[in-house]
Amino acid sequence: MPWLSVPRRCANARNACWVQPPTRVNGQIQGTKLRAEKASPYHSGTAEGYVHVLGDAYPILTDPCLGLSTEYPWAMTFATAATLFTFTLEWCLHKEFHKRLNETGPSSRDVEVAASAKETELTAEHNQTLKRLKNLVHSYTFETGIIFHSIFIGITLGVSQDRDTVTALMVALFFHQGNEGLALGVLFVKAGYSRMRYLILGALFVIITPLGVAIGIGISNSYNGKSKAALGTEGIFDSVSAGILIYNGLVDLILPTFEPSEMPRKWWLQVIGFGSLWSGAAIMALIGKWV
Template sequence: MAGSHSHSHARDDDELNCGLGGGSDTDFNLRIVAIFVILIGSSAGALFPILARRSKWLHVPKSVFDFAKYFGSGVIIATAFIHLLEPGIEALKSPCLAEGWSEFPYAMAICLLSIFLIFIVELVAFRWGTAKLAHLGVSHDPHGHNLGSHAAHGPETSYQPSDVGFTKNESSSSDIESGSEHGHDHPFSDNATTQLIGVAILEFGVVLHSVLIGLTLAVDEAFKVLFVVILFHQTFEGLGIGSRLAYLQLPQKYNWVPLAAAITFGLTTPIGIAAGLGVRSTYNPGSTTASIVSGVMDSFSAGILVYTGLVELFAHEFLFNKDMMAASNGKLAYALGCMCLGCALMALLGKWA
């Protein structure tokens, strides 16, 4: 059995190029240009909502923010299933991998593990943050339910989301429109630590994914189609992340965090492309090691975005959001429409990338 396995594996190596042999070397100059074009696209997508919300002279209507926010939610959820979980399953089923890999659905298991890990991290962060505030003598509900006025899973009190819905403040939507400072009555109502953990989790999932996309783009043969698709992909994803970062409620000293997170997002795919071009003579995305690494990372990132998308975006922005539940049918339909549009466009891009 072992002998026949190694024999078939050796034959596979010849046919499948599971070893090092480099990626595609065509359109080299265009691939270099791609670094800068994607840098501009993804950075613009991520930075625009943050800068627009902070600037005094650029009056962006609230409906535009709402569009970007809900569109971005749809993008994030489609990314999880179509652009991460599916490629993760594919990579871990690669014929280059040892037989053991095909005996168990490892991609699904890694995604499941990731969902549980993120849930536990969030749970611990909430308990720790709440305990810390209780120690300071502040009664605090990390999900911003009006203190004592709702059951534990009752509606959220505010329409204004933090990055991934970690904590909501009690400001009204008129506060949001005027951009005024919030939460003077509950100075501790937002716990910066739990919010920062929230940003870190979403950012981590997306950044891993972006580096892998860059590496693949640098050495893939179908470069031109992939380039156009990934440019849209990263710009949409940037909008999704940026619109969540724009509504982070952080103390003054943490004001740089959303900008830093957006810039990091903008840089990751270009860094991946540059790294891919640097190692193009040896990096083969179909090799055994590359398949395992990208399969595991994609599946793990998928879990992060599935959790974020379903729990933080679906549940907290809609079901537990008092303003959204009391909103007019038109407003609710608009939000759902934006989300479905983001999801549909991102899922459609999965046809090419």
């Protein structure tokens, strides 16, 4: 699979194969600016997964029209399965990346016997490449969760003929897509995509909701939102999307960003980072009261 390929090391820094991730410049200030910018959109996966997506899936899958048990938490079950599947998939991909990097990178024996600056640089590059490949996997799984949910938001918007419903959905799209786009953008930069891959994944994120709207308009005359097929499909997709978004938000986005080694040393700068995270999540949770 081409997107799993491990890039060859370049001869020098000028011909670096990857886009270098942002680094701290001029002390802690630059690092703090980056931390706040990264923390702000990273709440979207967790808050949206719990409050918006899983919150929508639960009443759908307990609707009496679906014919299933109205007491069993079907939404939580599908979300749990999606979370564990995402973890298993990422584990398998990370294992494959380690294997390929060990085949292309410097051997452990070479690292032990060679203490030159060149070998040290290659080892650091090896670790940096592994980190970027992990971010590549994170960006793919995160966008998958977004796509599952966005397509049904678009369909709902397309079939809706009530002005209040359309207004609520447009507000939801504004906040959801905005925060998700910021989080995806940070992941794309950290993964060091090529320009073509930037365009493809960015275009997929942009067109998926309008595509859902077009589908909704096309089926608006025959669409029955209370049919078993419609309820089951939307409920399962929302639950799966919630499981993926929650896992990505906590494990792939928030945890790596707030590792002690990645945080600035000054306590008040750490407060800024956590304040950005909590305030963003609180805003998304508050929006769930209306949309």
